[in-house]
Amino acid sequence: MRIVSGIQPSGRPHIGNYLGAMRQHVALQEAGEDCLYIVVDYHALTSLRNGEDLKRYREGVALDYLALGLDPNKAILFYQSDLPQHAELAWILGTVAPHALLERAHAWKDAVEKGNRDMNVGLFTYPVLMAADILMYNPDIVPVGADQKQNVEMTRDIAEKFNHYYGETFKLPEPQISKEVGTILGTDGRKMSKSYGNTIGIFEDEDVLKKQVMGIKTATIDLKDPMPIENDIILSLYEQFSSSQELDELKSNYAAGGFGYGSAKKALLKKLLESFAEAREKRTQFNTKNLGEIMAMGAEKAQKLANITMDLVYKNTGLY
Numbered sequence: 001m002r003i004v005s006g007i008q009p010s011g012r013p014h015i016g017n018y019l020g021a022m023r024q025h026v027a028l029q030e031a032g033e034d035c036l037y038i039v040v041d042y043h044a045l046t047s048l049r050n051g052e053d054l055k056r057y058r059e060g061v062a063l064d065y066l067a068l069g070l071d072p073n074k075a076i077l078f079y080q081s082d083l084p085q086h087a088e089l090a091w092i093l094g095t096v097a098p099h100a101l102l103e104r105a106h107a108w109k110d111a112v113e114k115g116n117r118d119m120n121v122g123l124f125t126y127p128v129l130m131a132a133d134i135l136m137y138n139p140d141i142v143p144v145g146a147d148q149k150q151n152v153e154m155t156r157d158i159a160e161k162f163n164h165y166y167g168e169t170f171k172l173p174e175p176q177i178s179k180e181v182g183t184i185l186g187t188d189g190r191k192m193s194k195s196y197g198n199t200i201g202i203f204e205d206e207d208v209l210k211k212q213v214m215g216i217k218t219a220t221i222d223l224k225d226p227m228p229i230e231n232d233i234i235l236s237l238y239e240q241f242s243s244s245q246e247l248d249e250l251k252s253n254y255a256a257g258g259f260g261y262g263s264a265k266k267a268l269l270k271k272l273l274e275s276f277a278e279a280r281e282k283r284t285q286f287n288t289k290n291l292g293e294i295m296a297m298g299a300e301k302a303q304k305l306a307n308i309t310m311d312l313v314y315k316n317t318g319l320y
């Protein structure tokens with residue numbers, strides 16, 4: 001099966017990215033699927049305004065992926081901007097994508113509602129560039145977090161429109177979303193997202209992670225009282241990293257009273273550090289020295305596949 005997915009280098013990956021996407025990406029590679037993973041730096045330009053930051057995050061995301069187990073000899077890992085054809089295909093798809101379809105995008109509507117100061121055109125056409133990333137490689141499956149489902153559905157709509165005008169060109173991809181993960185909540189109870197500043201990291205120093213975990217919003221109750229287990233952010237995160245027995249133990253501590261949110265947060269932090277111990281250790285040994293070669297190798301492999309699609313697109317549209 002051909003698999004395609006991507007991640008924005010608009011900051012460092014967090015546990016939401018890991019649970020919703022990156023963990024599946026590594027598993028699919030290990031299952032022997034034909035995987036392409038894109039560090040989507042053109043997309044990150046819609047929110048980042050500092051070239052040094054983009055460069056640092058782009059390399060950081062690639063190194064984080066490698067530390068989490070991505071093997072560049074098994075999966076194709078590359079920077080989106082190494083293949084300008086992504087922007088070219090996005091333009092072409094933009095000529096068939098209905099304006100009304102993009103207006104329905106949750107991310108766009110959110111930005112409008114919140115009165116986001118930087119309402120750039122790139123933010124509006126974001127799903128079209130994502131469609132280009134996907135359709136360029138004709139994947140069967142796009143493994144993403146629940147928040148990206150609508151974008152993959154839009155990709156299907158755009159592909160259908162293109163096929164309608166120009167004949168069968170693109171395969172319609174299926175989103176693959178882990179039901180057990182759903183949407184991972186951030187420290188304030190909203191979706192964990194770099195743009196909300198409510199993330200818990202993977203590779204940050206221990207004191208930074210501690211601050212993030214200790215900052216999780218909790219109910220106000222007396223220490224001696226039982227703590228409610230419904231809608232509890234700590235429990236929902238702990239569940240992702242623990243066995244059902246460990247989860248039950250923590251839940252019974254909640255129910256017993258006299259436990260306190262401080263202890264629950266400590267248990268979660270310990271779990272996170274344990275779960276990522278190997279990756280964190282690996283990450284400290286990495287630097288950007290060989291990364292250039294790894295990413296160039298990925299871009300070269302992706303380029304060969306992209307050429308096939310672009311040739312067909314040129315032919316079918318008459319641009320040839």
Ligand code: TYM
Nearest residue numbers: 005006007008016017020021130133144145148183184192
């Ligand atoms: P991005 O960079 O926001 O997130 C990368 C991946 O992490 C998932 N994710 C989450 N999953 C569960 N809970 C959360 N709180 C959470 N936050 C993030 C995302 O669903 C995603 O799978 N538009 C995409 C990047 C992209 C892309 C693509 C993805 C560009 N081109 C082509 C797939 C295929 C995005 O902004 O993801």
